[in-house]
Amino acid sequence: MKHFIQMSKILYLLLLTSLLYPKEPYVYVYLLPFDNIQKDPAVEWIAAGLSDMAREEIKNVYGVRVKTKEDLEIIMNDRSLMLKQPRGSRNLLVLGKYNRQLDKVHVTIQVVDVANWEEVAKSQVTEVYSQVPSLNKAVGSSVSTMLKPFLPSIPKEKISPYPTYTEPVVKQRHPVSTQAELVASSLDKQIAELEASMEFLLGANERKKEKVKQQKSRFESGEWSMDFDVDRKMDENPENAGNTQLLSSVLDQLLSNPYEVELQRPEFEYHQDDELYMTVRFPVVYRLKDKILKDMLTGLPYTGLEQDGSLTVFYFDRTKFNFPNQHVEAIKSGSYRNVPVLRIFDNNRNTLIVVADTPEKYWHSRNSSRVLYAPHHQFSPLIDFSVGGWSIQVAMETVDIQAVYEFILPVSEIEFLSNVSLKFVNESDLKSFLDPIL
Secondary structure, X not given: OHHHHHHHHHHHHHHHHHHHOOOOOOEEEEEXXXXXXXXXXXXXXXXXXXXXXXXXXXXXOOOEEEEOHHHHHHHHHOHHHHHHOOOOOEEEEEXXXXXXXXXXXXXXXXXXXXXXXXXXXXXXXXXEOXXXXXXXXXXXXXXXXXXXHHOOXXXXXXXXXXXXXXXXXXXOOOHHHHXXXXXXXXXXXXXXXXXXXXXXXXXXXXXXXXXXXXOOOEEEOOXXXXXXXXXXXXXXXXXXXXXXXXXXXXXXXXHHOOEEEEXXXXXXXXXXXXXXXXXXXXXXXXXXXXXXXXXXXXXXXXXXXXXXXXXXXXXXXXXXOOOOHHHXXXXXXXXXXXXXXXXXXXXXXXXXXXXXXXXXXXXXXXXXXXXXXXXXOOOOOOXXXXXXXOEEEEXXXXXXXXXXXXXXXEHHHHOOOXXXXXXXXXXXXXXXXXXXXX
């Protein structure tokens, strides 16, 4: 009987505690793998990275409990389990799908309330295919932002009115002591300068250079120290001359004109509602030159290689190569970027139609009274560079870009179309090239 009374008191205390101190609500987030809606095998590998990045962004957020697909199946089979969760908790399902269009990856993210299957948030993220780390980060940040309105408030910590430590007493040095130390330091500096001058006069300059190269540390007055020269740059290794020459020749091709272009025969479509006009389509295929990729795979001793579907990334570092300054500067400045310009001529070589395939808004706002000017944005670079102090990375995508440039022309002008030409023009020269034509 006595034991029963004690158990009753314990249960009463537990019940009272649960009423006075209720459990904090949670947000249970069910994060599923992102869906490759086009079933494109070349970008299938992105799915895992997108969901993993979203998980990393929210797993340590206060009040969030990340769940898996298996957890969702369990709670859907027995929805009464949600009643056992802390009062005020939410169950949210994060769904993601993505597809690739040329060099861009488009991601759509939805947040659904599991209790009533209503969509409570939605966002879209677009990033360049070659910048997968930026894409992953953007997706993770987007998921975190969408969940923020549903998160419980972080309880405020009580601040003690008393200091957590005793303020140290700073003793003031006597002015005489400080002045004496400054005088001694000045004397040491002058003596060191005098010794350096004597060493130079006695021909000890070579020994000084050797000491700088060795960069030996020394122990003086209870302190370890080492001299170094901030102006000293990394010397080029003469043994890398052969590899550097190979890299230089390949970079010359990659930076100047790495593309192969296939101009296909134009297509003509009559308008059923207006016989005086026709739609003219000029299909163009852009791809990287096969020889460049073969040369890089077989001829260059790259220091690292990554391949994901159609994307290949080469790594070159200073252990095997000396980086040519002209190529490094071209990569850093972006002066190598080119834009395809399509021109269509008549029999007398007069320009009739001009296409500038560029993403720049300026050229999409231009017009012409002399020629039919049609700006497009269908071409995207299939090669990208990144350069640092130690390495150069070259990312190449072996896919075909199927571009179709379309115009509507009077039937009477179709017979004057005689020749088509496509030329890559450097971005910095585009204005001087197009202005006289337009």
